[in-house]
Amino acid sequence: MKYVCIDDGAVRELISGRELQSVDFEDGRRLIERLQGRTQVFKGTGSFLVNLDKDGMYLTTPGKWKDKKYLVVDCESSNLFSSVRDAETLTSLQKLLRFCSKFWSGSNAYTPAEKMIAGTSKTILFPLPFSSGTGFRVAIEREPMKERLERRDLSGNFLLVYKTGFDGANSFTEEASLQNFRKVIEALPSVYDALPRRIEFINEHEQNKTRNGVFDELKIAAPRNQLPRGNMLTLGDWLPRLTKQQRQFVQAPVEQALRLVGAAGTGKTTTLILRTMFILLKAESDKQQMRALFVTPSEATRKSILESLQVINPNGFWERDPKSSAVSLTVTTLASICADKLNQTIQETEFVDRDAQDSKVMQGLYIEQAIAEARANDFKSHAPHLSDKFRSFFDETENTDLVDLFQHEISMQIKGRAGDPFDAYKECPPLKYGLPVETDADRGFVFSVFRKYQRQLVDVAQFDTDDVVLSATGQLDTPIWRRRRSLEGYDFIAIDEAHLFNINELHLFHYFTRDPSAAPISFAIDQAQAVGERGWEVSKELESNHGRQEEELNYGTVFRSSTQIIELSASILASGANLFSNFKDTLKGAQSGFTSDDERRTQPVRFIEAVDDDTMVELAFKRAAELGALTESSPSDILITCLAPDLLQSLKDYAAKRRKPITVLDRRGDYAKVRSAQRDGLMLLGHADYVGGLEFNIVIVVGVDKGRVPYEGSSTTKESRNFMRYIAHNRLYVACSRARFALELLGVKARGPSDILSGAFTKNLLELVE
CATH class of the missing domain: 1.10.10 (Arc Repressor Mutant, subunit A)
Structure with missing residues (x-):
């Protein structure tokens, strides 16, 4: 194929369709394969067509051709669709289409990756994240055949991609090849003249069409409504929206041991819930016994899971008695289930706290x-x-x-x-x-x-939670439990946030399966969120002892955050991986699943310096209000967080003194408090240790400066400094990865930004505001 021509209507649909933002979705993968000429099949429903001639492809929408604007990609001179991996190709295409939309609208808000070359009609686009280090670039001619198009009253209607590569060139002397571009100009009238007949032909056959690749026309999925917040979709609504990897995980056989690895915001918890419900519904449909266990690291996250379950499927599996129901679900913390096994030897008052987070405090x-x-x-x-x-x-x-x-x-x-x-x-x-x-x-x-x-x-x-787990292990590894196991064990076990459990806790899960020789365990993990070095590979400790091979699935698309926030979070993880040999970088190669409507609300990621702590605390609330207006967010969509306990107290004192309506998070993943804040219109405030598992439109991290991140107390030993550096990377990553549209870091100017951010500043991922 020599060229691809995309009109402005097709551009709008391509950048607004959620399933077209990542090759993890079938639509996104098929789009790239179609543009590469590797397939004739693309499933979807929508409003634009592909028209083919002997040399190229036209992605068109109804309307008069002279009233439209066009992006023309010269495939012979640019190799846009074959220079990098498929995922990077789709990212490059989406960034290119977004630039086109921005340019045609007359906007001058170009990003550092969109370089308008002064004194020329050229633009150089760097579509891939700076963290990828590839330097891949796309050269765009904004005024191809300028004089000829002016005579035909078509000036400014065309953008031409004429070159891609990894090396720079002289934009002042470089001339774009126009041979294929001329062919496009000459063909456009006939392409659009034939369009009504093609649409009529497709409409006549729409009811009986099976989408088996018979036609060359490509119908793209119209943009679906944005996903409601808080997993407020039923199982039937969720399944069509899943990526290929997510659907594979959800629908895998129950006996398959699965390890789900992904960065923050990739949908691990949601798909773990969906897998659990899929297994339960299938068992009930097949009239089979299925006793399922869903384990969370804290009581707060347990309540959040139950709230999601009530919407995803109202059958109430979790309300059934496992002893009398063929199909049931138990949602619990590890401490609680261990306590149930010790119910004759330990009383409620003897717990430090059933909630693992409070117990650690x-x-x-x-x-x-x-x-x-x-x-x-x-x-x-x-x-x-x-x-x-x-x-x-x-x-x-x-x-x-x-x-x-x-x-x-x-x-x-x-x-x-x-x-x-x-x-x-x-x-x-x-x-x-x-x-x-x-x-x-x-x-x-x-x-x-x-x-x-x-x-x-x-x-x-x-007793602390570790005592309870160790005692439970002793009682489970006995002839009595081995006899009871066939009656009281579980046919399926789901473990959320497995990285938060220690090695003995991880080993304990195998005792709860009904069949000792099986390992029907699925768990989600992002080891970069675990505070401090684990001392072992979490995923290895959950492997079955019976020779069964666990399958690992990796999620690479982050649906929560904008590209800029993902890049900063990736930079934090890369910094940790460079310093510590066993630090996990789970964001390497990740891409954003944001649509153009999502990106409309995104804000630059900034580091803002204040003159002192008091000014910084005041600035945090001021910026929260300003960003709320810019992103069209309610107060409950805003989080102010920090890594230093003394700063948290200063933030709480300021809010009380100025009568700022806030809710303070004091447990990790406390979605119930977030829901309460939504009802009352309150802003959220909490230490970074308590924000995991949550997401917000806006996150402001206070005190990300030297001496505080990482914390440098009066101690100067190398070991204490290394430990503090390690956990600072974990905590800062967790804090930043909560943000969807806006992320700002605050610090005191005299201290200077934290060294963890040095790589981000070097790569221009952070804008410094003094």
Whole structure:
């Protein structure tokens, strides 16, 4: 094929169709294959046609040809549809079409990727994310055959893509080849003269048409309504909207063990819910027994899942009694289901907290007391036996700075991997970015802190979530449970946010399956959202011990966020991956699923500097109101967040003093509070640890400056700095990836922007506003 001509009506439909933004959708993949000449088939319904002649293709909509504007792609000189991978080709096409629409509307709001070359009629478009590092560019001639078209009263009606590549050229001397462009100009009158007859022919055969590729005409899907927020669609409404990978995951056989990997905003939780409902409905239709379990990391997310389930399918599987119903669903937290197995040996009052997030907060308070006691009473006697590295680290680090490190070591290593015994803990390989334990003496001192922490729990007659899980493991790995398993076990298990569980928790899930030899477990994971190094590969720990191969599905399209927000989030992950060898970059190669209507509401990603903390806090609320107006967002669509607890208190104090109507998030993924804020018209405020699992039109992250992100306390040890850097990357990624249309980071000018953002500034992904 020598050329492709697309009129302005077709451009509007292509940039507004959700299923045409990604090759993960069948329509998007078929479009690219059609333009490449690899297929004649494209499923869809819509209002424009493809017309073919011996040299090229015309994407046309009804109307007089002289009243339209056109994009002409010279396929021989530009290789637009064959220079990069299919996903990148579709991204390039969509960026090109959006530029055309913007140019024809007379807008001058061009992005840094759309370079109008001064003194020429050329534009150079860089359609791929800067984070891809490809440098792929598209050369556009804005005034091809200028004098001839002026004589025919067609001046300004055509844009010509005449070259693509990875290297620059001299735009002042470069001339576009016009041979194929002339053919398009001469053919257009006859193409549009024949269009009414072609439309009539298609309409006559529409009822009986089976879309099997018989016709050359291509009918593109008209833009569907935007998806309602909060998963407010039924299962029947959802299935046609899924990408190929999502549908494959949802409809896979129940016995297939599936690992779903994707960045924030790719639809992991939604499709995990849809898979669960699909399996339950199929079982009920086939009159088969199906006892399903859906596990969430916290009570807040459990309530959110239940709310979504009530809309997706009102059959009420989760309200049925698993003991008396053939098909049922249990939605619970891991702590709760373990407690159910221990119902004869543990009471409600003995829990630190059933909610994993709240339990971790209480753990931190107890651990800080244990560290202080160990420093006062034990450190002096242990010091001569400790390694030089650990001794100097502990001696030079403040207790408050040690809490996160010790809590991480206890949760991930002592309880998470070893399961309490000191001998087992001694055999655990140390975390690369955690406490600098080198010798058994180092581990002995850490274990003494752990014992003091445990004693505090005994004194208050409580168990933390790790105790509950370990106790449940002991009761499940017994002949009694193995006998009961066929009656009380589950036929299908779904695990949301598997990256938030430790190794012992992950191992526990296999005990809950009805068939010990099967692993009907599906789980969603984005390891970059887990705060701190895990010390293991989460996905590997959920693999079956019975030789069954798990299938991994990767989601590459982010539906939540704009391209600019995705690029900044990707830059944060890339920074973490460069610093830490085991840091997961789940956004590498991701693309946005935004339509042109979504992009209309997007705002530049900015870093704004304030003179001091008070001014920065005030600025956060001011910018929230301004961005709300620019993006047509209600107050409940706005989140102000931070990574520093003291800043969170300052934000709360300012809101109280100025009587700003806000709701404070104090649990991770608390969708119930978001719904309450929507009803009352309140803005959301919360620490970055509590915003995971949620999304907002606008996110303002306060205090993203040196000394705070990562946090630099009075301690100067390398180990504490590395740990703080590691978790700062996790938290900043989670905070930024909550945003849909607008994201702004605030900092104090005297401090300067956080070093985590240096790569983003280098690639012009952040606009600095002083």
